[in-house]
Amino acid sequence: xxxxxxxxxxxxxxxxxxxxxxxxxxxxxxxxxxxxxxxxxxxxxxxxxxxxxxxxxxxxxxxxxxxxxxxxxxxxxxxxxxxxxxxxxxxxxxxxxxxxxxxxxxxxxxxxxxxxxxxxxxxxxx
Numbered sequence: 671x672x673x674x675x676x677x678x679x680x681x682x683x684x685x686x687x688x689x690x691x692x693x694x695x696x697x698x699x700x701x702x703x704x705x706x707x708x709x710x711x712x713x714x715x716x717x718x719x720x721x722x723x724x725x726x727x728x729x730x731x732x733x734x735x736x737x738x739x740x741x742x743x744x745x746x747x748x749x750x751x752x753x754x755x756x757x758x759x760x761x762x763x764x765x766x767x768x769x770x771x772x773x774x775x776x777x778x779x780x781x782x783x784x785x786x787x788x789x790x791x792x793x794x795x796x
Contacts, residue, residue: 699776702778705744705770705779707731709739712725712739713738738758739757740756744773
């Protein structure tokens with residue numbers, strides 16, 4: 671489908687080089703925002719560990735096992751991205767809590783209970 675696409679390691683180096691430019695696409699927070707994570711399956715779990723260059727790890731997302739990464743988005747009600755972070759799929763949502771807490775003075779952050787640490791108040795109501 672993409673005959674001009676560079677080889678995988680070259681593509682990853684190019685993407686890393688231009689990652690700082692993604693900050694130019696972020697928007698300012700509004701009165702309310704929503705935070706949630708989304709798992710991206712890179713390979714089928716049965717193929718886990720077959721390659722020494724495997725990207726991602728095995729973890730649960732949406733009540734199923736995946737081998738890949740999780741993206742966490744802080745978005746406006748219109749779906750525009752305020753902030754984001756990624757980690758391997760074996761990462762719990764609490765790992766991404768800092769994305770929401772960094773913006774609590776500028777916006778009311780709404781999240782599910784997965785972002786709440788035991789004994790702490792949730793970022794906001796469900």
